[in-house]
Amino acid sequence: xxxxxxxxxxxxxxxxxxxxxxxxxxxxxxxxxxxxxxxxxxxxxxxxxxxxxxxxxxxxxxxxxxxxxxxxxxxxxxxxxxxxxxxxxxxxxxxxxxxxxxxxxxxxxxxxxxxxxxxxxxxxxxxxxxxxxxxxxxxxxxxxxxxxxxxxxxxxxxxxxxxxxxxxxxxxxxxxxxxxxxxxxxxxxxxxxxxxxxxxxxxxxxxxxxxxxxxxxxxxxxxxxxxxxxxxxxxxxxxxxxxxxxxxxxxxxxxxxxxxxxxxxxxxxxxxxxxxxxxxxxxxxxxxxxxxxxxxxxxxx
Amino acid sequence: xxxxxxxxxxxxxxxxxxxxxxxxxxxxxxxxxxxxxxxxxxxxxxxxxxxxxxxxxxxxxxxxxxxxxxxxxxxxxxxxxxxxxxxxxxxxxxxxxxxxxxxxxxxxxxxxxxxxxxxxxxxxxxxxxxxxxxxxxxxxxxxxxxxxxxxxxxxxxxxxxxxxxxxxxxxxxxxxxxxxxxxxxxxxxxxxxxxxxxxxxxxxxxxxxxxxxxxxxxxxxxxxxxxxxxxxxxxxxxxxxxxxxxx
Amino acid sequence: xxxxxxxxxxxxxxxxxxxxxxxxxxxxxxxxxxxxxxxxxxxxxxxxxxxxxxxxxxxxxxxxxxxxxxxxxxxxxxxxxxxxxxxxxxxxxxxxxxxxxxxxxxxxxxxxxxxxxxxxxxxxxxxxxxxxxxxxxxxxxxxxxxxxxxxxxxxxxxxxxxxxxxxxxxxxxxxxxxxxxxxxxxxxxxxxxxxxxxxxxxxxxxxxxxxxxxxxxxxxxxxxxxxxxxxxxxxxxxxxxxxxxxxxxxxxxxxxxxxxxxxxxxxxxxxxxxxxxxxxxxxxxxxxxxxxxxxxxxxxxxxxxxxxxxxxx
Numbered sequence: 001x002x003x004x005x006x007x008x009x010x011x012x013x014x015x016x017x018x019x020x021x022x023x024x025x026x027x028x029x030x031x032x033x034x035x036x037x038x039x040x041x042x043x044x045x046x047x048x049x050x051x052x053x054x055x056x057x058x059x060x061x062x063x064x065x066x067x068x069x070x071x072x073x074x075x076x077x078x079x080x081x082x083x084x085x086x087x088x089x090x091x092x093x094x095x096x097x098x099x100x101x102x103x104x105x106x107x108x109x110x111x112x113x114x115x116x117x118x119x120x121x122x123x124x125x126x127x128x129x130x131x132x133x134x135x136x137x138x139x140x141x142x143x144x145x146x147x148x149x150x151x152x153x154x155x156x157x158x159x160x161x162x163x164x165x166x167x168x169x170x171x172x173x174x175x176x177x178x179x180x181x182x183x184x185x186x187x188x189x190x191x192x193x194x195x196x197x198x199x200x201x202x203x204x205x206x207x208x209x210x211x212x213x214x215x216x217x218x219x220x221x222x223x224x225x226x227x228x229x230x231x232x233x234x235x236x237x238x239x240x241x242x243x244x245x246x247x248x249x250x251x252x253x254x255x256x257x258x259x260x261x262x263x264x265x266x267x268x269x270x271x272x273x274x275x276x277x278x279x280x281x282x283x284x285x286x287x288x289x290x291x292x293x294x295x296x297x298x299x300x301x
Numbered sequence: 302x303x304x305x306x307x308x309x310x311x312x313x314x315x316x317x318x319x320x321x322x323x324x325x326x327x328x329x330x331x332x333x334x335x336x337x338x339x340x341x342x343x344x345x346x347x348x349x350x351x352x353x354x355x356x357x358x359x360x361x362x363x364x365x366x367x368x369x370x371x372x373x374x375x376x377x378x379x380x381x382x383x384x385x386x387x388x389x390x391x392x393x394x395x396x397x398x399x400x401x402x403x404x405x406x407x408x409x410x411x412x413x414x415x416x417x418x419x420x421x422x423x424x425x426x427x428x429x430x431x432x433x434x435x436x437x438x439x440x441x442x443x444x445x446x447x448x449x450x451x452x453x454x455x456x457x458x459x460x461x462x463x464x465x466x467x468x469x470x471x472x473x474x475x476x477x478x479x480x481x482x483x484x485x486x487x488x489x490x491x492x493x494x495x496x497x498x499x500x501x502x503x504x505x506x507x508x509x510x511x512x513x514x515x516x517x518x519x520x521x522x523x524x525x526x527x528x529x530x531x532x533x534x535x536x537x538x539x540x541x542x543x544x545x546x547x548x
Numbered sequence: 549x550x551x552x553x554x555x556x557x558x559x560x561x562x563x564x565x566x567x568x569x570x571x572x573x574x575x576x577x578x579x580x581x582x583x584x585x586x587x588x589x590x591x592x593x594x595x596x597x598x599x600x601x602x603x604x605x606x607x608x609x610x611x612x613x614x615x616x617x618x619x620x621x622x623x624x625x626x627x628x629x630x631x632x633x634x635x636x637x638x639x640x641x642x643x644x645x646x647x648x649x650x651x652x653x654x655x656x657x658x659x660x661x662x663x664x665x666x667x668x669x670x671x672x673x674x675x676x677x678x679x680x681x682x683x684x685x686x687x688x689x690x691x692x693x694x695x696x697x698x699x700x701x702x703x704x705x706x707x708x709x710x711x712x713x714x715x716x717x718x719x720x721x722x723x724x725x726x727x728x729x730x731x732x733x734x735x736x737x738x739x740x741x742x743x744x745x746x747x748x749x750x751x752x753x754x755x756x757x758x759x760x761x762x763x764x765x766x767x768x769x770x771x772x773x774x775x776x777x778x779x780x781x782x783x784x785x786x787x788x789x790x791x792x793x794x795x796x797x798x799x800x801x802x803x804x805x806x807x808x809x810x811x812x813x814x815x816x817x818x819x820x821x822x823x824x825x826x827x828x829x830x831x832x833x834x835x836x837x838x839x840x841x842x843x844x845x846x847x848x849x850x851x852x853x854x855x856x857x858x859x860x861x
Contacts, residue, residue, distance in 0.1 A: 037652050095839060101651065102597050106794055107838050109787060114831030121825065234663060234783060241656050274667035278660035285657060289649060352742070378744045390739040392732045403725075403732055407743030412726040412750065421725045463744065 007145040009263045015151040017259025018159035019218050023232055024239040024251045025162060026210030032183045032246030033203040036101055039108040040088055041211045042233025043115035047084060048212030049228065050123045052076035052219040056130035069133040070154075073216040080216075081209025084115070089204040094197075112233070120226055127223035134220050155217050162210060163252055170248075179203050183246070238281040244291025254292065303366055305330045305467055305499055306382070311350060311360035320346040321357065322523040330466065333490075334501040335510040335531070337544055338520030344503050345387065347520075348469050352384055353377045365466075379408075383465035387472045387503075389456040393445040397436055397455055400444055401427045404462035426462070433492045434458045450477045450485055457489055461496060468493060470502040474509060482506060486513060507535065507545065519544055549853050550802055554715060557805060558708050565704045572700040574812070576772045579707040580765040582808035585792035586718060587761035590754050592790075592798040593722065595734030596650065599786050600658030603642075603665055604635040604759040605766030606781025610669065610676065611635070612767050613776045616684040624687040624771055625706075631767030632760050639759020640752075647751040650737075662781055669778035681777030684770065703772050710764065711805060719801040721757070730754050762789075791830065795837055797844020806845050 027041045055072040064072075092111055096104050137149040170176040181189040182199045190196045214232070222228075239258055243250030258277045265276045272279075284292055304327040311324040320343045328334055338344050349355045351362050353374040361370045369377050392400050398419075405422040406412055413421055431437045434454040439447065444455060453473055460468060473489055474482040490513050493500045504510050510517060510531060517534040519527040521543055527534045534540055561579070565572045584605060591598050611634035612627045622630075646657055669676045676682065688694070689702050721727045729750050732740050737747045770776040779785065788811070796807025814833055818826030841848045 037656075092835065099842070100595075102592070102595060103838050103842055105597065105652070105655070106790065107835065109790070110831045110834035110838065112831070113787075113827045114835070117825050117828035117831070121828075230784070234659065237656050238660060241653065241660075245652070271668070271671035274671070275664040278663045281660050282657065282664070285649070285653065286645070289653065373741070375741045375744050375746055378742055384742065390736050390742070392735040392739065394731060394735045395728070399728060403728055403740075403745075404743045406725040406729070407740070407745045410744065412724070412729055412745075414721050414724050414726045414753075416725065417720070417723045418725050418728045459739070459743065 003143070004145055005267050006264075007143060008147070009267045010260065011145065011147045011152050012266065013260035013263030014256075015155050015221075015259075016263060017255045018155040019214050020235060020239055020259055021159045021214075021252055021255035022162055022217065023211050023214035024236040024243075024255055025166065025248065026207035026212075026214070027236050028240045028243065028246055028248060028251050029166070029210065030204055030207035031240065033179065033200055033207075034093065034097075034104075036093075036104045036108065037237065037240070037245075038088075038207075039105065039233060040111040040115060041208075041236065042229035042231075043112050043119065044080060044084055044208050044211035044229075045215035045218075045232045045236075046119055046224065046229030047080045047115070048077050048215030049219040049224045050119060050128060050215075051080050051212075052216035053128050053130040053224055054123070056132060056219070060130075060132060066133065066136040069136065073133075073219070074213070076219075077209055077213035077216040080212035081205055084212070085205035085208030086201065088208070089201050093204075112229070116226070116229060119229070123224070125226055127225050129219075129223035131220050151221060155221075158213070158217055162213065163248070166206075166210075166248065175199075175202070235277055238277045241291055242281045242284045244288075244294030247291065247293040250291065250293035304328060304363070305365060306351065307363040308351065309361050309363075311347070311357050311362065313346060313350060313355070313357045319523045321350060321360075324360070324525060326518070326525065326528075328467070328499070328501065330499050332499060333493075333513060333515045334499075335514035335517045336501065336503045336520065337505070337507070337510060337517060337534075337540075339544060342520040343523040344520050345471055348384060348471055348503070352382060352469065378463055378465075379410075381464075381466040382469070383460035383463045383467070384469040385453070385456040385460050385471065385473065387475060389449075389452040391444040391447075391452060391455055391459070393443070396441050396443055397447070398427060398431070398440040400455060400459055401430055401462050404459040408463050430458050430461055433461070433488075433495060435488055450481050453477060453485060454488065457492070461492060461498070464496070465498055468498045468500050470500065472503050472505065474504065474506060482509065483512075511535070549849070550800060553806070554712070554802055557809070558712060561704070561708055565701065569697060569700075572704050573772055576700070576703050576707050577769065578808050578812045579711050579805075580769045580772075581788065581792060581811065582765075582805040583711060583714060583768075584762045584765035585789045585796070585804040585807060586714060586801060587758035587765075588786075588789045589793045589796075589798040589801075589804050590718070590721075590730070590758040590761070592793055593727070593731045593734065594751055594754060596654045596751070597790060598658040598758075599655045599783060599790065600660070600662030601758065601762050601789055602781045602783070602785040603658065603662035604639060604762040605769065605785070606662070606665055606669060606776075606778070607638045608632060608635040608763035608766035609770040609776040609780050610682070612770050613682040613684050616687060617682065620685060622687060623691065624689040627687060627771065628764065628767040631770075632763045635763025635766065636756060636760040639756045639763075643752045643755035643759070647748045647755060659783055659786070662783060662786060666778050666781045666783070669781065676778070679778060681775055683775050686774060687771070700772065703768065707768055710768075714761065715801045715805065718761075722801060726750060726753065791834055793844075794834060795844055797841075797846035797848075799843055799850065800846045803844050803846035810845065 023045050027038060030038045052073045055076050056069060059068055059072050088111055092107055096107050134148050134150045139146050140149045140152055170180055178194045178199050181194055182196050186196050239251055239254045243254035258280055261280060262273060262276050265273045306328040308324050308326045311321050313321040336344050350357050353372050356371060361368055364380055364382055402418050402422045405427060431440055434457060436451060436454055447455060474485055477485055486509055514531050517531050518525050519534055519540045527537045527540050561575050565575055588598060588601050608631035612631040615630050616622060616627055642661060646654060649657055670679050686699055694702060729745055733747050733751060740747050766780060792807040792811050793804060795810050796803035814829055815826055818829040822829060
């Protein structure tokens with residue numbers, strides 16, 4: 001395998017890892033606060049992507065600037081995160097919040113299947129694409145390899161910005177600290193006067209927006225098809241499980257690990273490409289049953 | 302006479318807290334041990350180590366002369382050491398009777414895939430134990446529907462089904478209304494006597510300690526600060542100051 | 549009451565199959581779905597949801613296909629046994645690893661393993677026929693070479709007999725010492741350990757049993773279709789099993805069959821009147837069931853009938 005191919009694979013990996021990270025970040029955030037894995041997160045990704053494409057196509061009619069196009073992506077993510085996120089959290093999950101975790105999980109699964117069909121109703125089954133912004137931003141060369149600016153620079157930058165932004169939010173803002181409090185111990189937080197219901201809603205919407213952002217940023221690079229959400233939810237599960245539930249920085253590392261390994265596999269052993277993320281997850285869990293970075297929870301009896 | 306339970310140099314620390322500080326301890330068959338101490342002093346941790354739930358960083362635990370330090374709870378329980386819990390650990394989706402039946406098959410091991418649960422156990426033994434703790438009338442009730450005091454009794458009854466020699470009870474009367482504490486304790490200790498089980502109970506209520514214990518061990522910050530007859534320990538000035546709250 | 553439903557159901561299937569020959573294949577497939585869901589129900593009794601149990605249907609089905617193609621002339625019933633053996637062995641090995649995990653990790657590990665197999669089945673074209681899958685010739689059954697229609701009738705009878713046996717045997721298992729201990733894992737695994745029982749061992753036994761059940765369904769499936777494709781092991785298929793289990797309830801072995809009937813009915817209704825949104829209908833049904841009848845249809849029926857006080861199924 002030549003250096004060029006290696007570099008290309010690295011670029012692929014980093015770009016893909018960026019997308020994967022944003023989605024997984026949302027998933028792990030929600031997991032930390034609500035204690036459940038939100039299967040419907042895949043639909044948030046898909047809706048983010050489709051909405052971004054639609055918005056872009058709409059914008060194209062008005063001779064938009066490149067900045068406007070990028071803004072469309074962001075707006076799409078915010079829109080989907082707010083609307084769908086609120087709908088899911090307030091409409092469905094709140095009703096089962098005191099129930100068996102199995103039931104909560106299945107509720108998110110049910111929501112996912114409903115949303116998948118809704119997506120089909122809204123956008124049909126034909127591939128949907130809006131790659132304009134990639135062309136606008138041109139390419140960048142390093143060593144002898146050329147890669148699109150959008151994929152190599154914009155996507156990872158957005159991912160890192162999300163990461164930094166979230167950490168800042170959680171550590172240094174009052175609202176963020178309340179989120180951390182509710183994540184650790186909901187009852188205690190309520191006793192301290194924190195409005196837990198609102199915080200849970202906020203966190204869910206935040207996580208949902210991140211998921212949708214992953215989809216929105218992915219939209220220009222690929223054509224949106226039915227099933228994109230399903231693929232992404234399973235993959236982001238793998239990332240979150242590998243990192244450990246609720247581990248934010250861990251998710252960054254896990255996304256890089258999985259993104260890069262998968263990209264290398266595409267070039268070196270293409271039949272294994274799809275299986276690689278899951279093999280990594282299985283191997284990690286064999287050694288660290290709760291994920292790479294999970295903190296051992298003291299059992300209390 | 303050899304000790305029923307013995308620990309040598311038992312040590313456990315986590316974070317910066319020393320939960321067990323080089324504990325040497327011996328318990329003999331026939332004693333009635335009460336363990337007192339403030340919350341966080343290490344009483345429950347000690348129980349957890351002795352029953353295999355957590356492993357010490359160093360030191361050993363012996364039961365009837367056998368080294369059980371590294372063994373799992375399910376093995377230790379088979380040797381004759383049973384416990385009940387501060388928060389009753391029941392099978393809330395099952396009935397009172399079923400809880401005891403599962404305990405009964407636990408003792409025997411070798412679970413059948415075919416014979417119904419109630420046919421796989423000795424019905425008399427289950428009825429006997431139910432009567433011993435006064436839950437005979439509530440046998441068909443779901444464990445979830447029991448009030449706290451009866452949950453405690455069921456917890457103890459499940460452990461009794463294992464026919465233990467030593468029974469550790471972690472705060473058997475906590476969460477129970479004061480009027481009912483003595484009655485509950487009477488029932489439990491009577492059951493211990495009937496089944497010839499050596500009881501070891503953790504208690505905060507000093508009246509109960511005085512009434513039922515032949516020996517008291519007082520814990521402070523991971524160490525046994527005093528160990529002797531109830532009179533000896535409960536008149537100890539350090540104990541009175543730090544545990545009983547006398548100023 | 550349960551027995552009545554069971555007999556009524558079995559008879560209806562038989563009559564439908566005889567009166568409407570085209571219905572035999574869908575009926576057999578429905579029964580396969582139910583049997584697989586029963587396997588998932590066993591795990592659910594221990595409080596564990598597997599999103600990857602279709603893995604065992606794939607292992608069994610491809611095992612059947614490889615055997616049928618390598619040893620043409622093998623009797624259909626032998627093929628089914630081979631399939632069950634393959635999935636049982638796989639379950640035993642995988643189970644050793646998987647029973648150390650609980651909750652979402654259990655679910656996701658099963659999912660991950662099924663995804664690995666699914667992708668391999670699709671990619672290694674030379675062995676597995678890729679996404680086109682493998683075809684098999686219609687085998688003899690009990691030594692008899694049968695025409696298509698008779699073959700389907702025979703398979704329907706076999707499926708019904710298996711289903712009836714399974715409902716009986718698995719329900720006995722649920723009420724046995726091993727089965728009650730399995731459901732005790734869900735309520736309080738720590739206590740189980742403190743009673744001298746190994747929760748991992750009990751769960752492993754249940755896991756192997758569930759793998760065999762899903763394997764049986766996979767083997768019958770490939771026999772009736774004459775074809776196996778990677779979809780038989782897809783995560784969505786696993787999700788459908790979970791769905792059926794919730795719908796019918798894991799409280800009684802018959803629940804999976806009741807759930808499968810409702811599932812197929814909803815699918816049929818949706819494809820007749822609301823094409824293109826059958827998944828949405830399923831999703832909404834699941835939401836309603838979770839909110840209103842979390843113990844499934846069997847749970848509802850039993851709480852309305854003469855279940856003894858405080859005895860939750």
